[in-house]
Amino acid sequence: MVTTRSIKVLDGVTETTTSNKIYVGNAKKIGFLFRRADHASGKTVFSVNIGGEPENTVTPTMTATNMLITNTATTNSQTITRVASIDSGAANGDFYAWLDPFVVCTWISVTATETTDGTHSAWIIIQTED
Secondary structure (H helix, E strand, O other), X not given: OEXXXXXXXXXXXXOOEEOOOEEOOOEEEEEEEEEEEOOOOEEEEEEEEEEOOOOOOOOXXXXXXXXXXXXXXXXXXXXXXXXXXXXXXXXXXXXXXXXXXXXXXXXXXXXXXXXXXXXXXXXXXXEXXX
């Protein structure tokens, strides 16, 4: 049976913030919803760190990943776009990304890097199979 759950890891933060580390060791697919609100100027850049240590690790070592698949439109001649971060640009909005399914990890954290203003939220969407 497939189970999907969503974990809010950043909740309306108003400065550059990194989420807690979330254990995702049994995940088959991992997605992200990033949200920028209350925009007046500047932008928000969302990035993801991953770790590979066991579940009972107290402080897993995290590494930046360049394996986010964006919601960018492509043509038949293009390959999937993989990036290190999602840039909100100068706007409010929701932004989706997925961790490349070839990436194997057990821990994930999300960082929202603020330029000027705004509120920033992020969810990790985890799909598992029993």
